[in-house]
Amino acid sequence: MKIQERTGAGNNRSAAPAQPAVGERLPAPPRERKPALAALAVLLILVGALGATVLVLRAGDRIEVVKVTKPIAAGEAVDEKTNITGVMVAEDDSINYVKWEQRGVLAKLKAKSDIPAGAVAVGEMFAKKAVLPAGKASVGLSLKEGQYPSDIKSGDTVAVYPVLSGTSTGKGSSGGSSASGTPLVADAKVNTIAAKSDATVSTGNLNITLVVPQEEAAALASAASEGKAVVARVSDAD
Incomplete structure (x- = not known):
């Protein structure tokens, strides 16, 4: 008899869903996706990578130019054997460098003014004829x-x-x-x-x-x- 009563009691239980046990996490609601922000982040990453690539490539664009090793007085010409040498610099179209392969032409020109040792030669320093400083x-x-x-x-x-x-x-x-x-x-x-x-x-x-x-x-x-x-x-x- 006791067994039947227990069985009957079990049949009369409510069908309500069981509550989650203590410590279990409730399922989180799905996050709202923002495709515009994601696309912007990807674009910024691509732009940064492109900028870094351009800097690396520009750093590799180097040319050999003329550097003065001994002072050249106004009216003097360069001499490949005594007062100039070649040096590598970053290419820059805004600077009129005298390239090393142009040193033969440069030897036919005259310094407009005194050029100190250590200066990198640019075209504006020289002329076909010697030019005296004012006075x-x-x-x-x-x-x-x-x-x-x-x-x-x-x-x-x-x-x-x-x-x-x-x-x-x-x-x-x-x-x-x-x-x-x-x-x-x-x-x-x-x-x-x-x-x-x-x-x-x-x-x-x-x-x-x-x-x-x-x-x-x-x-x-x-x-x-x-x-x-x-x-x-x-x-x-x-």
């Missing part, structure tokens, strides 16, 4: 041995002193000439200098061209025409 004059001197430093070279900064009248030119004098204490020109640049093959080696004569202030050119030319000028190298002005 400057070019004066040629024919010097004898003892009237110039033995190691003088283009680009040097020099002072020119007048030779005192009646000065002995014997071996006991200073290089064969004696100069006064007041210079004719205190700050001049050696523009060009005769090559050793052009100079009169037997006598030590040397022809040089100096760039000097215009107001000092007349006195220098007068002294030079009489052979009464002594050149001394000095430190560059700050």
Whole structure:
């Protein structure tokens, strides 16, 4: 009898759904999809990747150009063997680089102004003819041995002193000439200098061209025409 009563009790149970056990998660409602935001995110990723690719490719576009290794004075030309070398730089159409393969043409041009060592050459630095800076004059001197430093070279900064009248030119004098204490020109640049093959080696004569202030050119030319000028190298002005 007890068994039947239990069975009957079981048959009379409600058909209501059972409640979830404690600790079980309720099913989450489906998320609302936003295709526009997803498309924007993908687009941003693609743009970023494209930008990085362009930067890498541009960094690889390098060209060999001319770099000055020794100072080039105004009016001088480059010399592949002595004052230039090749260097790699990033290509930039806005800069008029002188490419290394153009160095032969560059050797036929003249520097418009002094070019320091370490500068990368650009076309605007050179012209077909030497151009004097404003307020400057070019004066040629024919010097004898003892009237110039033995190691003088283009680009040097020099002072020119007048030779005192009646000065002995014997071996006991200073290089064969004696100069006064007041210079004719205190700050001049050696523009060009005769090559050793052009100079009169037997006598030590040397022809040089100096760039000097215009107001000092007349006195220098007068002294030079009489052979009464002594050149001394000095430190560059700050």
